Structures are given as structure tokens and as C-alpha cells.
Amino acid sequence: MAAPESLVYERPESFTDTPTHYCPGCTHGVAHRLVAEVLEEMGVTNRTIGVAPVGCAVFAYNYFDTDFVEAPHGRAPAMATGVKRVLPDRVVFTYQGDGDLASIGMGEIVHAAARGENITVIFINNANFGMTGGQMAPTTLPGMKTTSSPNGRDVESQGYPIRMSEMISTLDGVGYCVRRSLHDPKNIRLAKKAIRMAFETQVRGLGFSMVELLSTCPTNWGMTPVNSLKFVEEHMVPAYPLGDYKVSEAIKQVKI
Amino acid sequence: MAKELWKGNEAIAEAAVRAGLQAYFGYPITPQTEILEYLSRRMPELGRAFVQAESELGAINMVYGAACAGVRVMSTSSSPGVSLMMEGLSYIAGTEVPAVLVNVMRGGPGLGNIAPSQADYNQAVHGGGHGDYPRIVLAPASVQEAIDMMGLSFDLAEKYRMISMMILDGSVGQMMEPAEMPEMKPIVERNWDWATNGALNRERRILSSIYIEPAAEEVANLRLANRWKEVQANEVRYKEYFLDDAEIVVVGFGTAGRVSLSAVRAARAQGIKVGLLRPITVSPFPYEVIDQLTGQAKAFLVVEMNMGQMLSDVRLAVRGRVPVEFHGRPGGMVPFPDEILHEVQRMNGANLSVHADPINSWLARMAEVK
Ligand SMILES: Cc1ncc(C[n+]2csc(CCOP(=O)(O)OP(=O)(O)O)c2C)c(N)n1
Ligand code: SF4
Ligand SMILES: [Mg+2]
Numbered sequence: 001m002a003a004p005e006s007l008v009y010e011r012p013e014s015f016t017d018t019p020t021h022y023c024p025g026c027t028h029g030v031a032h033r034l035v036a037e038v039l040e041e042m043g044v045t046n047r048t049i050g051v052a053p054v055g056c057a058v059f060a061y062n063y064f065d066t067d068f069v070e071a072p073h074g075r076a077p078a079m080a081t082g083v084k085r086v087l088p089d090r091v092v093f094t095y096q097g098d099g100d101l102a103s104i105g106m107g108e109i110v111h112a113a114a115r116g117e118n119i120t121v122i123f124i125n126n127a128n129f130g131m132t133g134g135q136m137a138p139t140t141l142p143g144m145k146t147t148s149s150p151n152g153r154d155v156e157s158q159g160y161p162i163r164m165s166e167m168i169s170t171l172d173g174v175g176y177c178v179r180r181s182l183h184d185p186k187n188i189r190l191a192k193k194a195i196r197m198a199f200e201t202q203v204r205g206l207g208f209s210m211v212e213l214l215s216t217c218p219t220n221w222g223m224t225p226v227n228s229l230k231f232v233e234e235h236m237v238p239a240y241p242l243g244d245y246k247v248s249e250a251i252k253q254v255k256i
Numbered sequence: 257m258a259k260e261l262w263k264g265n266e267a268i269a270e271a272a273v274r275a276g277l278q279a280y281f282g283y284p285i286t287p288q289t290e291i292l293e294y295l296s297r298r299m300p301e302l303g304r305a306f307v308q309a310e311s312e313l314g315a316i317n318m319v320y321g322a323a324c325a326g327v328r329v330m331s332t333s334s335s336p337g338v339s340l341m342m343e344g345l346s347y348i349a350g351t352e353v354p355a356v357l358v359n360v361m362r363g364g365p366g367l368g369n370i371a372p373s374q375a376d377y378n379q380a381v382h383g384g385g386h387g388d389y390p391r392i393v394l395a396p397a398s399v400q401e402a403i404d405m406m407g408l409s410f411d412l413a414e415k416y417r418m419i420s421m422m423i424l425d426g427s428v429g430q431m432m433e434p435a436e437m438p439e440m441k442p443i444v445e446r447n448w449d450w451a452t453n454g455a456l457n458r459e460r461r462i463l464s465s466i467y468i469e470p471a472a473e474e475v476a477n478l479r480l481a482n483r484w485k486e487v488q489a490n491e492v493r494y495k496e497y498f499l500d501d502a503e504i505v506v507v508g509f510g511t512a513g514r515v516s517l518s519a520v521r522a523a524r525a526q527g528i529k530v531g532l533l534r535p536i537t538v539s540p541f542p543y544e545v546i547d548q549l550t551g552q553a554k555a556f557l558v559v560e561m562n563m564g565q566m567l568s569d570v571r572l573a574v575r576g577r578v579p580v581e582f583h584g585r586p587g588g589m590v591p592f593p594d595e596i597l598h599e600v601q602r603m604n605g606a607n608l609s610v611h612a613d614p615i616n617s618w619l620a621r622m623a624e625v626k
Contacts, residue, residue: 045455046454046455046456046457047454047455047456048454049325049452049453049454051321052464058466061462061464062462065455065460066454066455066460067452067453067454067455067460067461067462068452068460068461068462068463068464069320069321069324069351069452069462069463069464070351070462070463070464070465070466071317071320071321071347072317072320072343072344072347075313075314075317075320075343075344078309078310078313078314078315078317078318078320078321079317079318079320079321079324080321081281081307081314081318081321082279082281082317082318082319082320082321082322082323082324082325082329083321083322083324083325083452084321085279085305085307085318085322086278086279086305086322086325086327086329087325087453087454090453090454107310107311107313107314108310108313108314108317110310111309111310111314115307
């Protein structure tokens with residue numbers, strides 16, 4: 001006789017049935033799932049508007065069962081500002097890569113944060129421009145080889161990595177700004193909690209919220225998925241320390 | 257309502273408010289800044305959205321977001337700022353959402369100066385952002401016309417789901433004239449069936465300018481082109497002055513058209529059969545009316561505050577059948593009626609050639625002046 005089945009895992013309802021286009025082992029998919037779970041748990045799917053970036057997540061709008069718009073490269077925080085200012089009772093989030101957010105969109109992200117826009121930003125730091133084939137990003141580690149730093153990022157001529165969470169957390173408009181990693185189940189669970197807190201910050205009107213997620217890009221890093229998770233743990237985490245960079249007092253009191 | 261004295265820029269701002277403007281995003285730049293300043297007070301007072309953006313890049317993408325949400329939204333800028341907005345305009349056009357943009361043009365290229373100019377005609381009408389996309393462009397010549405065009409701009413943008421631009425030179429923005437404001441219109445919840453405002457009790461929606469399959473992008477391009485045919489058939493607007501028996505037809509938009517009218521009146525007083533066509537919509541351009549005028553006119557004179565940009569459109573309509581001459585004042589200069597009168601007198605009865613390049617002969621005449 002067959003053992004009684006118990007369902008332990010299924011697609012969140014905030015997800016569509018469309019299979020994602022991400023490479024095997026890429027943590028973009030993990031990050032998507034966490035956001036979808038949080039939207040569903042908070043019961044806000046039908047009043048959420050997502051803003052997709054230009055980057056590997058350009059088709060994010062195919063996967064979330066919410067309204068979605070697609071921004072020009074780097075401009076998602078400005079577009080989200082436009083949406084949120086005219087629809088203040090909706091939940092608005094951007095999902096952006098490190099090229100999108102920390103390179104071409106540096107102006108937009110800093111000012112959205114400084115204005116304290118009540119939006120949530122999911123920031124995927126995978127230390128390169130994934131979509132265009134693995135060029136150097138502002139977040140590429142010193143010495144890290146990319147297609148545009150073929151001998152490894154030379155800080156003398158190519159500058160130093162930018163630590164976005166540290167920078168953004170200095171701004172008074174920010175209610176919540178933390179860095180998490182997606183390299184193992186424990187960290188993934190912590191990441192989900194952080195994403196929840198970021199959205200809680202928004203629905204409570206406590207200002208700008210951002211979760212930076214250290215992510216993998218096995219394809220462009222030229223590593224197996226498992227080795228890229230190790231790379232995050234061994235090389236990314238030391239360069240980009242995990243932690244709470246800014247958590248407003250009101251959010252500290254929230255118990256989920 | 258009675259006439260009041262209004263400064264062009266402030267009149268534009270108030271007219272937009274009265275037309276139901278729900279959100280404004282902008283960045284300071286002369287000679288447009290009074291619009292932003294006026295709305296920084298007026299919009300919050302009415303509980304409507306106002307953000308001074310970090311740049312014109314920020315501003316146009318805020319416009320893009322609010323346009324996707326389905327509200328009446330506008331930005332305003334001047335030439336260098338509008339250049340920065342071109343990326344956003346292309347995305348807005350590709351997403352087929354309505355938005356209104358005002359360009360209070362100044363002298364260029366580059367930082368140029370802050371004097372009145374019409375040098376962004378090509379950028380507005382023909383060029384600008386990447387990709388194939390049409391857009392409506394209105395060109396007021398007075399404060400009253402600018403006021404009247406504000407409501408029209410929103411209506412057209414929404415009717416055709418496309419960008420509606422208003423281009424005026426700095427002098428219209430800066431001058432004070434008696435003008436009449438329309439009544440305050442209430443904000444209308446439009447509930448567009450395309451707006452991304454939260455999928456409450458309906459299927460979710462996506463707004464994007466992406467068509468990853470070229471065949472689908474071709475379909476989208478053709479859809480825009482067909483919509484544009486409708487705009488061309490229904491929305492061409494222009495003003496005619498003394499054209500009934502005109503043998504010389506002056507064509508000028510905005511301030512150049514307004515100054516030309518003084519010259520045309522003076523020439524009429526001297527018995528010269530001259531008239532003026534002043535396009536109100538420079539896009540869609542009044543090709544047909546110029547085509548028809550070519551049957552009666554012996555020559556055209558195009559007057560612009562640039563190096564001859566609308567001239568190309570006039571020549572396209574005239575198709576070499578009669579001579580087209582040009583008089584321009586670029587760089588932030590405004591022509592005097594006397595200069596234009598002088599051109600009309602020169603052309604009257606002269607043996608002009610259809611083969612002469614109007615810009616070359618104008619440059620030669622300019623060299624004599626200097
Ligand atoms: C204005 C503009 N410049 C450049 C590009 C090309 N481009 C597309 S994605 C991308 C980088 C994306 O990298 P990132 O944001 O890190 O996202 P990832 O793919 O790594 O998730 C670039 C440069 C573009 N689409 N638009
Ligand atoms: S290129 Fe890199 S970031 Fe993009 S989907 Fe593949 S693994 Fe993920
Ligand atoms: Mg990246």
C-alpha cells in the first residue's frame with residue numbers, strides 16, 4: 001500500500017506556471033521564489049506592482065503573478081517612484097542586478113533612497129554583468145576575471161568594488177537596508193526573513209527598503225553550481241559582509 | 257473666465273493642473289524652471305504628486321511609471337534636459353502609454369544659451385530616442401495657445417496612447433500676456449484596461465517595450481504606424497492668414513510664425529500678395545495643405561529660429577514644383593518683422609529657381625549681412 005502523501009513543497013500562488021529562463025544553478029530563481037512566497041504570505045499579490053530591470057531578470061514579469069512594468073536599464077527606482085507616488089496604497093518593488101543598480105542606475109537608486117520612497121528593492125549582487133556575457137560590474141571583486149577584466153580586476157586602473165548596502169544605509173530616507181546571501185539553506189531562510197521585513201517596512205510607510213542578496217552566476221563565473229555557491233561563501237561574503245546595515249526602530253519591534 | 261496677465265510658463269503649469277494633471281516630475285533648467293517651481297506649490301496643495309527628480313533621466317522614468325499606472329502625467333524641460341529624456345521617451349513610445357512633455361527650447365547645440373530657439377524641431381518631430389515611433393508635437397505661438405494646447409495634449413496622448421509633446425521657444429515661456437484660463441476640470445478615474453495599477457479582481461497586466469521576437473516587434477511597429485495614419489487623418493491643425501489669393505506663402509511655427517504675421521501684414525499694406533501658414537501640429541505635419549497651396553503659390557518662404565529644420569518638411573510637400581526659400585535665425589536669435597518683410601519684398605516678382613538650395617542661398621545672404 002502506498003504511503004499517504006503529504007505536500008511539503010509547491011509553487012507559491014504569487015508565481016505563474018512559466019518555467020524560468022535562468023541558467024541551471026543560478027540563484028536568481030531562488031530570489032524570485034522568496035519574493036513570491038513573501039508576497040503571498042502577506043496577502044498583497046493582487047495589489048503589487050513589480051518593476052523589472054534590464055539584466056538577466058529582464059523577464060521577471062513572466063514569473064510573478066502580479067502587475068509588472070519593465071524599466072530602462074538602471075531606471076527601475078525612478079519608475080517605481082512614479083508608480084508609488086500615484087498609487088501610494090499599492091506595494092511596489094524593483095528587482096535589480098548589480099550592473100543595473102550600482103553602475104548605470106547609481107543616480108536613481110541613491111535618490112530614491114534619499115527621498116525615502118516607500119518602495120522595496122531586491123538587489124542581486126552576482127559580481128558581474130550576467131546578461132551581456134559576464135563583464136566587470138562595479139561589484140566585481142579585486143582580481144576577479146571577467147570578460148572585460150581578462151587578467152583579473154586591476155583596482156589601479158579599474159577601481160574598487162562598491163558596497164551598496166553600506167552606502168545606502170547612510171541615507172536618512174532608508175527604513176531598512178540589509179545584506180544576505182543565497183549560498184546555503186540557512187542563509188536562504190535568513191534572506192526570506194529579510195525580504196519579508198523589507199516589504200513590512202513598505203506597507204508600514206517606514207521609508208525605503210533594500211535587501212542585497214549575494215548571488216551566483218555559474219555560467220559566467222565558469223564554475224559548477226556547487227562551486228559557485230562555495231565561491232560566494234569563501235570570497236563574496238568576506239568582501240561583502242552580511243548583516244543589518246539599517247533597521248528602523250519600528251521594524252525592530254515587528255514580530256512575524 | 258476673464259482674461260488675466262499670465263507668464264507663459266506659469267500659464268502652462270496652471271493649465272495642466274486644470275486639465276487634470278495628477279503627477280508632475282521635473283528638473284530645473286532655464287527657461288522652463290517656472291513650470292517646476294509653480295507646480296512644486298500647486299500640486300501638493302491639491303494632494304497631487306510632485307517630485308523634483310535627481311535628473312531628467314529620473315524625471316522621465318517617473319513619468320513612465322506614473323503613465324503605466326494610468327494617470328495624467330507630465331514633465332517639462334528645456335533642450336539639454338530633453339536630450340537626456342530621449343531614452344525614456346523611446347520606452348514610453350514602445351510601451352504605448354500616454355505621456356505629455358513640454359520642451360521650452362533654448363539655443364544649442366551643447367549647453368548653448370538660454371535664449372529662445374526652435375532648434376529642437378528635428379529632435380521632436382523626426383528624431384530623438386531610438387527606434388521607429390511616432391509622436392504628436394504641438395507648437396504654440398502665444399500664451400493663450402499654450403494654455404489651450406495643454407488639455408488637448410492630454411486628450412491626444414490618451415486617445416492614441418502615445419507621447420504628446422509641446423515645443424515652444426523660450427520667449428513664449430517667459431513672456432507675459434493677457435490670457436484666459438479654462439475652468440478647473442475634476443480628476444477623472446479613467447480605469448484604462450491596460451494600466452498596471454494592481455491586479456485587484458482582474459487578470460494581472462504587464463507593460464513593457466520588449467518584443468523579443470522580431471516578428472512580434474514588426475507587428476508592434478506596424479501597429480504604431482497604422483495608429484499614426486489615424487492621427488494624420490484626424491489631428492492636423494494649422495492657422496491660415498491671408499492665404500486666399502497669396503502668391504507668396506510664408507510658413508513658420510511658434511514665435512517665428514508670429515513674427516512672420518507682422519511681416520505679412522506689412523507686406524500686404526504694400527500690396528504684395530503674401531499669406532502665412534502657421535502649423536499648430538508640426539507632427540502630424542500639414543503636408544496636405546501645403547501640397548494644395550503649391551497649386552496657387554508662386555513661391556514659399558520658410559521662417560524658423562534654427563538652421564532650416566521644418567524646411568525639409570515643407571520641401572517634401574512642395575516636391576520641387578515651386579521655389580522654396582528660407583530665412584532663419586539660429587543660436588537663440590529671434591527674427592525681426594523687418595527682416596522677413598525684406599525677404600518677402602526680395603521674392604516678390606523675382607525670378608526664383610526651383611533648383612537653388614534654399615539653405616545655401618540663405619547662408620550667402622547672411623554672409624552679406626555680417
Ligand atoms: C542603456 C543600456 N546600456 C546597456 C545595456 C546592455 N545591458 C543589458 S543587461 C546589462 C548588464 C546587466 O547586469 P546586471 O544588472 O548585473 O544583471 P545580471 O544580468 O547580472 O543579473 C547591460 C550592460 C542596455 N540594455 N541598456
Ligand atoms: S548568466 Fe548568470 S546571472 Fe544570468 S541566468 Fe545565467 S547564471 Fe544567472
Ligand atoms: Mg549582475
